[in-house]
Amino acid sequence: MKKGLLILIAGTLSVLCLGKNMLPNSSFELGSAGWGIRTVVPKLDGKYRAIREKISSGQAVHGLSLLELSNPKGHTIQVCSIGIPVKPGKHTFSIWLKGDRDFPAELQIFSSIKGNWICPGKKVAVSREWKRHVLTAKIPDEFSEIVVRVQFQTPGTLCLDAAQLERGDAASIYAPSSSLEAALMMPAPGSPPAHTRSNSAPSFTKAKNRPFRSAFRRKTS
Secondary structure, eight states: OOSEEEEEEETTOGGGOSSSOOOTTTTOTTTTTTEEEEEEOSOOOSOOOOOEEEEEESSOSSSSEEEEEEETTOOEEEEEEOOEEOOSEEEEEEEEEEESSOEEEEEEEEEEETTEEEOOEEEEEEOSSOEEEEEEEEEOTTOOEEEEEEEEOSSEEEEEEEEEEEESSSOOOOOOSOSEEEEEEEEOTTSOOOSOSSSSOOEEEEEEOOSTTOOOOEEEO
């Protein structure tokens, strides 16, 4: 993020992964913390218009929030997770997607090491109704970290929610990686504090996760 550094914290640290899900902030209850959003623009011709990113409330698959991306010019948009430590073997990435119209998208699992890289992908059809899409890939022995991402390059709005990465060759019922997650936003050097109660105190937001499709309360301290 341009405004600063986001640090993700989960109950007893999500690195330990209390559940099957290896992705922190997988239902975007903490905004886009732990996710990177980038635009691939072929040429800056003066007509470029940045994507509009927002966290929407209501109509989410899980919890109260979902990530909504508006891509009016049809540029290539990639939504990427942070690097996730993994062991060799099969892993399955799943995510719920919905669009304001029907258009194609792609799920990808990406990793690189010493100039070698893998990027298995799967084309999916996004519709106006929520649908869970699944990609399974085998991670070779030499790779110890992967990034999952969703890519689309069609004019329209894409909604994302309830992402999951787990070991194995099938997607299980969605569940957050931890029952308690938090994100700490630190202002970037030389920039004014953002989302803080005072000029010296950073914001600290907690999201307590409840079972699938149930509402849960966000607390701010």
